[in-house]
Amino acid sequence: MSKISLIIQREYLIRVRKKSFIIMTIIGPVLFAAVMILPAWLAMQDSSENHVLVLDQSGMFQDKFKSRKGLEFEYVRGQNEEQEKASLREKGEHHFLLLIGKPDESGLPPVRVFGQGNTPLEVISALEKQMNTELKNRFLQQSGIDPKLVESIRPEVEIQTTVLSDEGEKEGGSLAATIVGYGAGFLIYIFIFLYGSQIMMSVMEEKSGRIVELLVSSVKPFELMMGKILGVALVGLTQFVLWMALSFAVSTAAGNLFMDKLPKEKAGQEVLKAGEMEKVQQKAESKGMAALSELKNVNIITISICFIIFFLGGYLMYSALFAAIGSAIESQQEAQQFMLPVTIPIILSIILAQFVIKDPNGNLAFWLSVFPLTSPIIMMVRVPFEPPLWQIIVSVAALVLGFLGTVWLAGKIFRVGILMYGKKVTWTELARWLRHS
Amino acid sequence: MYGAYTALDKLSFCIPKGSVFGLLGPNGAGKTSLIRIITQITAPDSGEVFFEGNPLSPEHIGRIGYLPEERGLYKKSKVGEQLLYFAQLKGMSRDQAMERAKDWFIRLDIKDWWDKNVEDLSKGMAQKLQFIVSVIHQPEFIILDEPFSGFDPVNSDIIRDEILRLHSEGATILFSTHRMETVEELCTHIMLLNKSRKVLEGSVKEVRNSFKTNQFTAVTRSPVDFSSFAWEPVAETMNVESEQGWKSSFRIPPDRRSNELVLDLIQVAELASFQEDMPGFHEIFKQVVGRQSTNE
Numbered sequence: 019m020s021k022i023s024l025i026i027q028r029e030y031l032i033r034v035r036k037k038s039f040i041i042m043t044i045i046g047p048v049l050f051a052a053v054m055i056l057p058a059w060l061a062m063q064d065s066s067e068n069h070v071l072v073l074d075q076s077g078m079f080q081d082k083f084k085s086r087k088g089l090e091f092e093y094v095r096g097q098n099e100e101q102e103k104a105s106l107r108e109k110g111e112h113h114f115l116l117l118i119g120k121p122d123e124s125g126l127p128p129v130r131v132f133g134q135g136n137t138p139l140e141v142i143s144a145l146e147k148q149m150n151t152e153l154k155n156r157f158l159q160q161s162g163i164d165p166k167l168v169e170s171i172r173p174e175v176e177i178q179t180t181v182l183s184d185e186g187e188k189e190g191g192s193l194a195a196t197i198v199g200y201g202a203g204f205l206i207y208i209f210i211f212l213y214g215s216q217i218m219m220s221v222m223e224e225k226s227g228r229i230v231e232l233l234v235s236s237v238k239p240f241e242l243m244m245g246k247i248l249g250v251a252l253v254g255l256t257q258f259v260l261w262m263a264l265s266f267a268v269s270t271a272a273g274n275l276f277m278d279k280l281p282k283e284k285a286g287q288e289v290l291k292a293g294e295m296e297k298v299q300q301k302a303e304s305k306g307m308a309a310l311s312e313l314k315n316v317n318i319i320t321i322s323i324c325f326i327i328f329f330l331g332g333y334l335m336y337s338a339l340f341a342a343i344g345s346a347i348e349s350q351q352e353a354q355q356f357m358l359p360v361t362i363p364i365i366l367s368i369i370l371a372q373f374v375i376k377d378p379n380g381n382l383a384f385w386l387s388v389f390p391l392t393s394p395i396i397m398m399v400r401v402p403f404e405p406p407l408w409q410i411i412v413s414v415a416a417l418v419l420g421f422l423g424t425v426w427l428a429g430k431i432f433r434v435g436i437l438m439y440g441k442k443v444t445w446t447e448l449a450r451w452l453r454h455s
Numbered sequence: 456m457y458g459a460y461t462a463l464d465k466l467s468f469c470i471p472k473g474s475v476f477g478l479l480g481p482n483g484a485g486k487t488s489l490i491r492i493i494t495q496i497t498a499p500d501s502g503e504v505f506f507e508g509n510p511l512s513p514e515h516i517g518r519i520g521y522l523p524e525e526r527g528l529y530k531k532s533k534v535g536e537q538l539l540y541f542a543q544l545k546g547m548s549r550d551q552a553m554e555r556a557k558d559w560f561i562r563l564d565i566k567d568w569w570d571k572n573v574e575d576l577s578k579g580m581a582q583k584l585q586f587i588v589s590v591i592h593q594p595e596f597i598i599l600d601e602p603f604s605g606f607d608p609v610n611s612d613i614i615r616d617e618i619l620r621l622h623s624e625g626a627t628i629l630f631s632t633h634r635m636e637t638v639e640e641l642c643t644h645i646m647l648l649n650k651s652r653k654v655l656e657g658s659v660k661e662v663r664n665s666f667k668t669n670q671f672t673a674v675t676r677s678p679v680d681f682s683s684f685a686w687e688p689v690a691e692t693m694n695v696e697s698e699q700g701w702k703s704s705f706r707i708p709p710d711r712r713s714n715e716l717v718l719d720l721i722q723v724a725e726l727a728s729f730q731e732d733m734p735g736f737h738e739i740f741k742q743v744v745g746r747q748s749t750n751e
Binding site: 021024025028032227228229230231232233234235236237238437439 | 491494495496497516519523525527528530531540541543544545546588589
């Protein structure tokens with residue numbers, strides 16, 4: 019067995035056998051699912067009851083407010099607002115006084131809500147919605163229009179995008195492209211960070227544990243570095259595949275459990291009329307369906323191939339840099355000063371990705387997707403929008419060159435760094451190693 | 456060269472096959488730098504190294520064993536697993552490595568360590584393991600950087616005996632040390648480095664002979680009356696009383712022989728012992744290094 023594959027094997031096995039790997043593999047999808055489901059679940063649990071006293075001096079909203087779960091209305095007939103305010107103070111939280119004044123020339127009444135502490139936005143928006151609907155109906159009637167007629171008119175325009183390409187016309191999928199592009203870019207981002215820093219730690223451990231001298235008397239430093247990088251890459255891929263599989267299983271199971279409950283609860287909270295409710299739901303569903311059907315129009319094969327290329331290229335390039343950092347330091351504290359310049363391009367790419375998505379074939383998008391340090395993330399964001407093939411080729415070529423360059427550079431630093439014990443390394447020192455080795 | 460610092464300067468030497476070669480010198484003399492070149496960890500800026508007449512190349516890695524001065528093993532890994540890993544990195548097959556490892560574990564009586572984590576071993580145990588790691592692939596050429604530093608006396612003896620055993624089985628040994636007493640015990644050849652330069656090289660015998668002072672010590676049963684004696688003793692060594700008798704040292708001029716001194720001595724007193732004062736390596740070392748620094 020060649021030496022490099024021995025190193026890959028060892029680096030892989032020690033990590034995969036670790037308890038922390040197994041725990042993270044199991045907990046990862048659960049956490050992932052929790053992040054998605056928890057907010058919805060918490061919203062369902064919210065059961066605080068709000069009571070609103072309505073003091074309607076305008077007389078426009080008599081018996082118009084409809085109580086629902088979580089929001090109770092009560093009309094007070096008296097005209098003494100001071101007295102009501104005083105009684106409100108005794109009642110405590112979740113009690114509010116809605117004071118509707120006499121309408122001005124425009125026909126709108128001044129409205130004020132009193133409560134202890136700030137009134138929740140939820141209550142305010144519910145009140146505004148009910149009052150707006152009521153006022154709209156009133157104005158419509160005054161103009162001689164039947165509100166029911168207006169209600170029935172709901173035009174829904176859906177725009178189909180079509181891509182003109184050499185193979186002819188085909189349906190576009192901007193929404194799906196955005197989701198797929200951003201998702202792929204984000205995965206690369208997470209992977210570089212998680213596993214790049216693992217490589218750094220592993221190199222540092224061998225250096226500070228004085229194991230490295232024994233190793234490099236058997237293998238070339240470059241073989242050691244590449245063996246580590248590839249071994250950890252395999253660990254990452256393994257974890258990634260397991261996560262995907264488990265996440266799919268967990269989210270399907272959880273989805274089945276919650277989906278039955280969720281829409282009903284929501285229907286209770288909304289004050290929309292039954293018909294309206296259905297329409298909204300239908301619209302949401304059709305949007306989701308649209309994204310799903312658009313997925314078919316996104317070129318899965320091209321995307322998959324590009325993902326593998328940019329994923330590996332980006333990861334290998336950055337992990338070589340992380341390995342070089344690990345070789346220069348002896349403790350985690352020292353890592354900070356060297357980490358920053360390496361992480362800036364990664365963070366910058368994920369921030370700039372949102373601008374790239376808005377204009378996927380613009381100048382910014384082009385240059386960022388050619389520059390090797392940003393191209394893995396940015397090009398992946400662009401690929402679903404089908405940039406010209408030559409740009410992809412240029413980007414891959416630049417990435418390969420960038421990868422070779424960084425590995426060569428990192429190899430030089432690595433070779434000197436791993437044998438420098440007990441020395442605090444600075445940037446100028448690193449530059450000197452590059453010149454002299 | 457490390458930056459502007461020259462670790463080794465114009466060095467040429469030969470390690471005879473089958474020798475125990477002591478690489479000596481004070482701290483910072485360049486011993487470890489030299490060893491790192493021979494183990495192919497670093498490349499020299501200029502110059503060549505030959506292994507059995509061929510330029511040193513990665514093919515030779517499996518035939519060289521190396522115990523670095525800075526010791527370390529994977530703390531979280533099992534003893535046996537780790538041993539096999541290092542042996543395989545040296546080019547052994549897994550089966551071969553397993554067989555050799557078992558031999559060593561039986562010989563050093565450490566069979567029950569196999570599944571222990573290295574971090575659970577005592578310091579002495581870890582050192583033994585470290586030694587096995589460096590020689591498990593049956594290297595013909597074994598390089599030991601300060602092999603006895605950090606070993607307790609018991610382990611130190613065990614390691615010394617193992618080094619001698621490997622040597623008697625045909626291995627060539629190179630070890631660096633700054634402790635002179637081990638030189639006399641073990642080495643057949645030495646090289647002394649000081650300030651990046653070679654100051655002495657040769658077999659132990661040659662080096663000793665070249666530092667001979669022609670001084671002899673005689674022990675007599677009764678004090679010698681030097682007033683009428685033809686030979687002048689070395690100052691302050693006249694009739695020093697010892698367990699065996701009275702000790703006196705004489706320096707013999709180049710034109711005369713030690714037998715003449717003995718003949719004269721037995722005329723004046725009964726001779727208990729007579730021997731040449733060979734310089735210790737500690738003395739030689741101090742003398743050479745001291746001379747070099749006063750020359751500058």
